[in-house]
Amino acid sequence: xxSGEWRSKIVNQLQARxxxxxxxxQDIITFQSRLFDNxxxxxxxxxxxxxxxxxxxxxNTDSVVSGGNPxxxxxxxxxxxxxxxxxxxxxxxxxxxxxxxQIISLNAxxxxxxxxxxxxxxxxxxxxxxxxSLRAEIQMYETNMSELQGLNQVLRDxxxxxxxxxxxxxxKLRKAQDENRSLVDRLIKYKAKDADKMNEENDNxxxxxxxxxxxxxxxxxxxxxxxxxxxxxxxxxKIIDALPYYATVLPSKVALRFDAHDGEVNAVKWSPxxxxxxxxxxxxxxxxxxxSKCVIDSKGTLVGSNASVMSVDFDASGTFIVGAxxxxxxxxxxxxxxxxxxxxxxxxGKVMAAKFLGEPAxxxxxxHDRTLKIWDLKSKSCIETKFAGSSCNDLVTSDGAxxxxxxxxxxxxxxxxxxxxxxxxxxxxxxxxxxxLDLSRDSNYLLACVRDDTIQLIDLRMNTIVRSFSHDSxxxxxxxxxxxxxxxxxxxAVGSADGGVLIWNxxxxxxxxxxxxxxxxxxxxxxxxxxGILASVDRGKRAAIWGDL
Numbered sequence: 001x002x003s004g005e006w007r008s009k010i011v012n013q014l015q016a017r018x019x020x021x022x023x024x025x026q027d028i029i030t031f032q033s034r035l036f037d038n039x040x041x042x043x044x045x046x047x048x049x050x051x052x053x054x055x056x057x058x059x060n061t062d063s064v065v066s067g068g069n070p071x072x073x074x075x076x077x078x079x080x081x082x083x084x085x086x087x088x089x090x091x092x093x094x095x096x097x098x099x100x101x102q103i104i105s106l107n108a109x110x111x112x113x114x115x116x117x118x119x120x121x122x123x124x125x126x127x128x129x130x131x132x133s134l135r136a137e138i139q140m141y142e143t144n145m146s147e148l149q150g151l152n153q154v155l156r157d158x159x160x161x162x163x164x165x166x167x168x169x170x171x172k173l174r175k176a177q178d179e180n181r182s183l184v185d186r187l188i189k190y191k192a193k194d195a196d197k198m199n200e201e202n203d204n205x206x207x208x209x210x211x212x213x214x215x216x217x218x219x220x221x222x223x224x225x226x227x228x229x230x231x232x233x234x235x236x237x238k239i240i241d242a243l244p245y246y247a248t249v250l251p252s253k254v255a256l257r258f259d260a261h262d263g264e265v266n267a268v269k270w271s272p273x274x275x276x277x278x279x280x281x282x283x284x285x286x287x288x289x290x291x292s293k294c295v296i297d298s299k300g301t302l303v304g305s306n307a308s309v310m311s312v313d314f315d316a317s318g319t320f321i322v323g324a325x326x327x328x329x330x331x332x333x334x335x336x337x338x339x340x341x342x343x344x345x346x347x348x349g350k351v352m353a354a355k356f357l358g359e360p361a362x363x364x365x366x367x368h369d370r371t372l373k374i375w376d377l378k379s380k381s382c383i384e385t386k387f388a389g390s391s392c393n394d395l396v397t398s399d400g401a402x403x404x405x406x407x408x409x410x411x412x413x414x415x416x417x418x419x420x421x422x423x424x425x426x427x428x429x430x431x432x433x434x435x436x437l438d439l440s441r442d443s444n445y446l447l448a449c450v451r452d453d454t455i456q457l458i459d460l461r462m463n464t465i466v467r468s469f470s471h472d473s474x475x476x477x478x479x480x481x482x483x484x485x486x487x488x489x490x491x492x493a494v495g496s497a498d499g500g501v502l503i504w505n506x507x508x509x510x511x512x513x514x515x516x517x518x519x520x521x522x523x524x525x526x527x528x529x530x531x532g533i534l535a536s537v538d539r540g541k542r543a544a545i546w547g548d549l
Contacts, residue, residue: 495522
């Protein structure tokens with residue numbers, strides 16, 4: 001049926017084309033037919049005239065033979081008629097020649113048109129073949145499209161089934177998370193109850209112990225007063241006198257100043273063995289600086305962090321360095337070759353502090369996710385998680401074995417942890433958020449920088465605050481502002497929001513000096529453990545080295 005339609009379409013097209021091309025020559029064809037008719041008429045007239053002429057000639061011949069004398073007028077009339085007929089014949093012959101020439105021209109035109117017609121027939125046949133191939137291709141594409149539509153429908157059905165399965169799994173996950181959250185809340189409540197009970201017992205123990213010590217000190221003071229005429233020393237002064245004394249020169253001038261990072265500098269720490277200082281910044285790098293030649297020499301750049309580095313710490317041998325980052329992870333590098341050795345991931349919040357725990361193979365980290373995590377670098381895994389219940393800003397370990405951990409938190413508490421126990425042993429409540437902690441060399445005293453613009457000195461043997469340091473020009477500039485003990489324990493340093501570095505004497509409580517160099521808030525300070533050189537960094541990418549190199 002489709003083939004019949006194609007043929008009828010071609011016949012209709014040929015008839016239309018023939019009608020169109022014939023209409024242009026209709027007048028010529030009509031004129032040619034008229035000429036043929038005129039020629040035939042003239043031929044008949046010529047034949048009749050020839051017959052009449054012969055008849056007249058025969059009549060004249062007969063007349064001559066018979067001896068008659070035709071009239072001269074009649075003969076003249078006949079001759080005149082013959083002349084007219086000859087002229088008409090000549091005219092007809094001329095017109096016949098012109099018509100013949102037109103016929104020749106028209107025949108040539110017809111032949112040319114026939115050639116064009118043949119060319120168009122060839123084009124039509126080629127286009128017909130092309131149409132057939134295109135129809136076949138269309139048929140193939142329609143078949144492919146129907147197959148693809150079927151496949152698409154199958155994929156949609158599978159996608160819908162997967163969506164339903166995903167929704168079911170997501171619902172199951174949400175229920176599991178809710179259950180886990182409920183369990184964690186219950187666990188925190190139970191641990192809080194245990195902590196409260198333990199704190200109560202510890203407070204009773206500390207109270208009894210402090211009463212006993214106070215009585216002994218009062219007795220010693222009375223005995224000293226009876227033997228000497230001088231004024232007796234207060235119990236606080238006796239405690240401060242127990243700090244180990246090492247000669248530390250008070251820094252008074254800037255030895256070196258340099259741009260440490262491309263943005264804020266958040267942390268600074270001296271190597272325990274060399275004159276190398278490490279800095280961590282908002283440009284996601286930890287940088288090592290060598291000042292052994294009394295100039296700043298870049299020792300290397302430790303890369304790998306994906307966000308700001310918030311704290312740095314060396315191990316006891318100065319071989320490894322750990323950095324805590326805002327990208328929820330901590331990283332361990334080797335100092336000599338600056339290669340990254342470990343990436344510690346597992347926290348769900350930014351990591352504010354990371355310290356080596358007694359040995360290079362263990363690291364403890366504190367995070368905003370309200371947990372502390374202990375990592376074993378040999379197994380490359382977290383071996384213990386301690387739930388603090390509040391964001392941790394800094395932490396220290398109170399002995400060489402790393403069995404006791406002290407952490408400072410957003411909820412204004414300092415918590416003490418025994419590595420062998422899950423719960424906090426006890427805590428100390430302060431008047432503001434704890435931004436940093438530092439430990440004296442003999443591990444008897446703890447220095448806490450507090451967001452209420454004070455520095456608290458705590459005797460760890462009695463868990464009591466023995467001195468508080470403050471000044472009108474001292475303002476804590478950020479939640480991670482780091483204070484530091486001097487190497488002898490008699491000096492402490494901390495940076496202020498106005499760019500000053502304040503140094504107090506722990507024995508007298510006197511503000512010894514305010515060092516002015518920085519133009520933006522000082523975030524961290526660090527004393528060199530042997531020489532007493534002080535390093536400070538600020539939020540404007542600057543670092544300064546204070547003292548005589």
